[in-house]
Amino acid sequence: xxxxxxxxxxxxxxxxxxxxxxxxxxxxxxxxxxxxxxxxxxxxxxxxxxxxxxxxxxxxxxxxxxxxxxxxxxxxxxxxxxxxxxxxxxxxxxxxxxxxxxxxxxxxxxxxxxxxxxxxxxxxxxxxxxxxxxxxxxxxxxxxxxxxxxxxxxxxxxxxxxxxxxxxxxxxxxxxxxxxxxxxxxxxxxxxxxxxxxxxxxxxxxxxxxxxxx
Numbered sequence: 001x002x003x004x005x006x007x008x009x010x011x012x013x014x015x016x017x018x019x020x021x022x023x024x025x026x027x028x029x030x031x032x033x034x035x036x037x038x039x040x041x042x043x044x045x046x047x048x049x050x051x052x053x054x055x056x057x058x059x060x061x062x063x064x065x066x067x068x069x070x071x072x073x074x075x076x077x078x079x080x081x082x083x084x085x086x087x088x089x090x091x092x093x094x095x096x097x098x099x100x101x102x103x104x105x106x107x108x109x110x111x112x113x114x115x116x117x118x119x120x121x122x123x124x125x126x127x128x129x130x131x132x133x134x135x136x137x138x139x140x141x142x143x144x145x146x147x148x149x150x151x152x153x154x155x156x157x158x159x160x161x162x163x164x165x166x167x168x169x170x171x172x173x174x175x176x177x178x179x180x181x182x183x184x185x186x187x188x189x190x191x192x193x194x195x196x197x198x199x200x201x202x203x204x205x206x207x208x209x210x211x212x213x214x
Contacts, residue, residue: 003061004053007037010067010111011162011195016084020194023136026063027172030137039065039110039169041092044078045134047108048088067111075114090133090140093147097129105154106213107144109133109169112162116213123169128214129154136169139176148179159183160213164191185214 007021026037036053040046046064053062070076078086104127108116113132120128131147133140148157159180161168165187173180 002008003059004050004061005061006066007063008068009065010069012067012069012111020104020163021065022167022194023065023163023169024167027137027169030172033060034064035061035063035136035137035197036135037063038135040134041070041110041113042076042078042082042133044086045088045092047078047083049135050089065110070111070114073111073114075117090135091191092132092134092141093150094129094131097151098126099129099151100153101126102129102151102154102174103127104156104158104214105129105131105148106158106160106186107131107133108160108213109136112160115162116160119214123214125214133169134174137176139172141177144177145179147180156184157182158186158213160186162188164188166190167194 009019009021009023011019023037023039026035030037036049038045038049040049046066049062049064064097084185104125106116106128108130109132113130116130119125120130129151148154159170159173161170163169165185168187170185170187173183
């Protein structure tokens with residue numbers, strides 16, 4: 001049995017069950033490498049993580065959060081080369097960033113990467129690097145630390161999430177990443193519900209809209 005769950009998750013101004021798969025609840029179940037939790041950003045990453053799941057000589061659950069809007073996002077695409085010869089990457093660095101210019105290093109996950117990318121391009125922020133955390137558990141903490149060390153001029157390290165502060169992966173990072181004290185968190189405010197219930201309110205509240213992340 002392969003044991004894979006694909007759960008819709010992404011704050012897109014829809015209802016609660018459409019917006020949140022309650023990522024934080026699955027992350028609270030994680031211990032001793034008992035499962036995989038991922039929030040991937042490209043077709044190639046989905047392909048390769050499923051391939052890894054099939055080829056592994058052991059079986060444990062794989063939970064993938066899958067935003068619906070990425071099915072039609074013009075930038076959420078992969079080449080044939082990436083599908084045929086690539087591999088699953090737990091962390092994706094910003095290959096477009098000039099390391100010497102970067103002052104703000106932003107870690108994010110899933111669909112929110114594309115929201116932040118749009119703001120970065122709109123503002124022409126060459127001093128910002130966007131790093132995608134594709135696998136949340138087991139947390140690739142060494143790779144994250146290597147990326148932080150790479151951007152020596154970055155004096156602002158950010159964890160950016162579209163979920164409210166008391167949801168999403170922020171509490172997971174606080175428990176599992178020793179360098180989290182260096183991070184500035186950018187998120188929606190604490191919220192009792194998993195979605196605003198209004199597309200207009202949802203758009204106004206997102207950290208990408210009010211530039212909190214960059």
